[in-house]
Amino acid sequence: xxxxxxxxxxxxxxxxxxxxxxxxxxxxxxxxxxxxxxxxxxxxxxxxxxxxxxxxxxxxxxxxxxxxxxxxxxxxxxxxxxxxxxxxxxxxxxxxxxxxxxxxxxxxxxxxxxxxxxxxxxxxxxxxxxxxxxxxxxxxxxxxxxxxxxxxxxxxxxxxxxxxxxxxxxxxxxxxxxxxxxxxxxxxxxxxxxxxxxxxxxxxxxxxxxxxxxxxxxxxxxxxxxxxxxxxxxxxxxxxxxxxxxxxxxxxxxxxxxxxxxxxxxxxxxxxxxxxxxxxxxxxxxxxxxxxxxxxxxxxxxxxxxxxxxxxxxxxx
Amino acid sequence: xxxxxxxxxxxxxxxxxxxxxxxxxxxxxxxxxxxxxxxxxxxxxxxxxxxxxxxxxxxxxxxxxxxxxxxxxxxxxxxxxxxxxxxxxxxxxxxxxxxxxxxxxxxxxxxxxxxxxxxxxxxxxxxxxxxxxxxxxxxxxxxxxxxxxxxxxxxxxxxxxxxxxxxxxxxxxxxxxxxxxxxxxxxxxxxxxxxxxxxxxxxxx
Numbered sequence: 001x002x003x004x005x006x007x008x009x010x011x012x013x014x015x016x017x018x019x020x021x022x023x024x025x026x027x028x029x030x031x032x033x034x035x036x037x038x039x040x041x042x043x044x045x046x047x048x049x050x051x052x053x054x055x056x057x058x059x060x061x062x063x064x065x066x067x068x069x070x071x072x073x074x075x076x077x078x079x080x081x082x083x084x085x086x087x088x089x090x091x092x093x094x095x096x097x098x099x100x101x102x103x104x105x106x107x108x109x110x111x112x113x114x115x116x117x118x119x120x121x122x123x124x125x126x127x128x129x130x131x132x133x134x135x136x137x138x139x140x141x142x143x144x145x146x147x148x149x150x151x152x153x154x155x156x157x158x159x160x161x162x163x164x165x166x167x168x169x170x171x172x173x174x175x176x177x178x179x180x181x182x183x184x185x186x187x188x189x190x191x192x193x194x195x196x197x198x199x200x201x202x203x204x205x206x207x208x209x210x211x212x213x214x215x216x217x218x219x220x221x222x223x224x225x226x227x228x229x230x231x232x233x234x235x236x237x238x239x240x241x242x243x244x245x246x247x248x249x250x251x252x253x254x255x256x257x258x259x260x261x262x263x264x265x266x267x268x269x270x271x272x273x274x275x276x277x278x279x280x281x282x283x284x285x286x287x288x289x290x291x292x293x294x295x296x297x298x299x300x301x302x303x304x305x306x307x308x309x310x311x312x313x314x315x316x317x
Numbered sequence: 318x319x320x321x322x323x324x325x326x327x328x329x330x331x332x333x334x335x336x337x338x339x340x341x342x343x344x345x346x347x348x349x350x351x352x353x354x355x356x357x358x359x360x361x362x363x364x365x366x367x368x369x370x371x372x373x374x375x376x377x378x379x380x381x382x383x384x385x386x387x388x389x390x391x392x393x394x395x396x397x398x399x400x401x402x403x404x405x406x407x408x409x410x411x412x413x414x415x416x417x418x419x420x421x422x423x424x425x426x427x428x429x430x431x432x433x434x435x436x437x438x439x440x441x442x443x444x445x446x447x448x449x450x451x452x453x454x455x456x457x458x459x460x461x462x463x464x465x466x467x468x469x470x471x472x473x474x475x476x477x478x479x480x481x482x483x484x485x486x487x488x489x490x491x492x493x494x495x496x497x498x499x500x501x502x503x504x505x506x507x508x509x510x511x512x513x514x515x516x517x518x519x520x521x522x
Contacts, residue, residue: 084321090328103334103387107361107378107396120318243318288318295327313391 080124081242086286089298093305094262095255097289097297098314102251104294110252110317113292114140117248117262119269120286121239127280130272131217131238135230136261140247146228149173149197149213150190159225160188174200182211186231189213189220237269244269251291254315259303262287329481336474339381339456341465342388352418353464357440358411359385359394360433363447364402370449374406377452381459388468397432408445408455409433410463416443420462 092100098115105113121130147167148160160168167173167184170193176182178200187206189197197213206212213219221227237246248265249258266284273282290296304311318324343356361382363374378396386394407430410420420443428444436442443462447455459465470478 086321089321089325099387099390100331100334102390103383106382106386106394118318241318286318295330296324297328298324309390311390317393317395 078125080122083122083285086298089286091298091300092289093302093308094259094289094299095304095308095311095314097299098255098258099308100297101289101291101294102314105251105291108251108293111250113251114247115249115251115253115258116290116292117244117246117265118288118290118296119244119246119266119284120288121242121244121273122281122283122285123239123242124280125242128276129239130244130269130276130282131236132268132272133230133234133236134246134265134268135234136248136264138249138253138257138261140235140250145184146186146188146231147173147184148188148190148224148228149193150224151192154190154192156190156224160228170196174202177202177205180205182206185211187211187213187219188224188227188231190224191220191222194220248289252316255303255311257315329477332474332477332481334383334387336468336470336478337380337384338453339377339384340388340470341385341460341467343385343392343463343465345389345391346413349413350464354415354417355413356389356392356410356463356465357413357437358392358409358434360397360409360411360430361395361407361447362397362399362404362409362430362432363406364404365398365400366402369402371402371406373450373452373455374408374447377408377447377455380452381456395434399432405430405446406448407433408447408459410443410445410459411436411440412443414439414441416441417462417464423458423462 101115145166148156149170150156150160150168152169152171157168167176173187174196182205194213203212219227235246237244246265248261253261266287270284273284276282287299287301288296289299344350344353346355349355359382361374361378363378364371367375382394382396386392405428407425407428409430410416412420416424423445424443425446428446430444433442433444445455445458445462450458460467
């Protein structure tokens with residue numbers, strides 16, 4: 001309180017109004033403050049408005065802000081993501097987590113609600129990230145519409161059509177996109193069409209949606225047809241802030257189906273981590289099972305625990 | 318990923334799925350009797366908005382169904398939300414072989430739930446009219462007609478519930494305290510800002 005009253009003594013008479021506009025919590029009492037303000041004469045007003053006093057007020061006002069960047073700096077100095085001690089976390093067997101999640105998701109469409117897997121990695125803040133495609137043994141069957149950009153009349157065009165792409169060709173795709181009509185949510189290009197693609201200048205339309213084909217994301221490929229099939233049945237995933245999140249199953253899946261999917265996904269992610277540069281070490285730190293409407297359950301790697309009930313009926317709605 | 322303590326705090330809601338209204342086990346095939354046959358399925362239909370007496374049905378879904386699902390993981394439970402506000406709010410209970418005698422007296426005979434799945438050959442359906450009923454009453458009816466055995470909270474669970482209540486009360490107090498602190502800080506900053514403007518204006522004169 002003493003600091004605030006010394007501040008108010010710095011104020012000119014005109015500040016009286018705004019002092020009263022503040023909450024009473026700031027004021028020790030109406031008596032002493034009013035007297036302080038009224039003793040400031042007009043002469044003092046001009047004196048206090050000199051640069052020196054302004055600086056003083058300023059320095060007091062910004063003191064807290066000046067401290068902040070320092071704290072931030074020390075945080076940024078941390079090269080690795082913070083790892084919490086998992087001893088503090090309650091962990092669940094897969095079937096127990098599923099039992100809870102199915103309770104949280106009761107009444108939802110079993111094909112609409114999805115199980116999600118969140119994989120926390122032990123990794124550095126900078127450096128390359130894991131991103132790849134994955135085909136799960138039990139398909140999550142999210143309807144994805146795929147466009148393929150390849151030379152018209154080529155062998156790839158026919159194959160892509162057979163694989164189930166909705167929009168195939170060069171000029172057709174470009175016209176559709178430029179017309180503001182994007183009837184697909186994935187886009188693949190054949191290397192032969194790359195030149196035409198860059199000439200068409202689609203980056204402005206596709207870029208913000210993350211649909212622009214590029215070799216980096218694995219959407220510029222020779223074998224267009226197999227990639228289309230892969231995309232239709234599979235999922236893409238990438239690491240963001242040391243976590244890989246991906247859908248892993250429909251709510252109607254049985255524990256065995258979910259276990260198979262998880263096994264494949266984790267194996268592939270481990271392979272991705274190993275396949276990176278020698279100097280980059282990534283390890284799986286924590287695996288969390290969540291769902292569309294449910295909370296996240298940290299898994300302990302077990303399939304069943306002692307108090308898991310019979311799991312034969314744990315599928316369907 | 319979110320801080321581990323926040324996640325742990327959120328997981329405390331699991332307790333609400335284990336205990337409370339609707340935490341009960343339905344008779345299954347081994348424990349079924351002539352009086353209370355096994356339950357094979359539940360289906361709830363109600364309208365999207367609450368007027369017209371659809372509130373209780375929605376609350377039943379929100380409060381009781383998760384607990385029932387947790388304690389009876391093998392029983393399929395489906396919910397259908399309709400747009401038809403004048404339509405029925407109905408809870409269909411599917412019994413194996415035949416309905417219980419009490420169910421026959423409680424069930425609405427003329428009520429037809431078009432959205433409920435058709436019963437299999439070995440199933441019989443009792444449809445409850447749940448319009449204008451609070452969810453606790455719906456639960457009482459369901460309990461009576463199915464002979465479900467309620468699972469009481471254990472001593473550890475009641476202790477934890479009490480602790481959570483205390484935490485909730487504490488956080489209410491803390492919220493008010495922190496809000497006052499933040500407001501005081503904001504007031505002071507605004508005052509300084511206004512004073513600075515005042516000084517600048519006087520300097521221009």
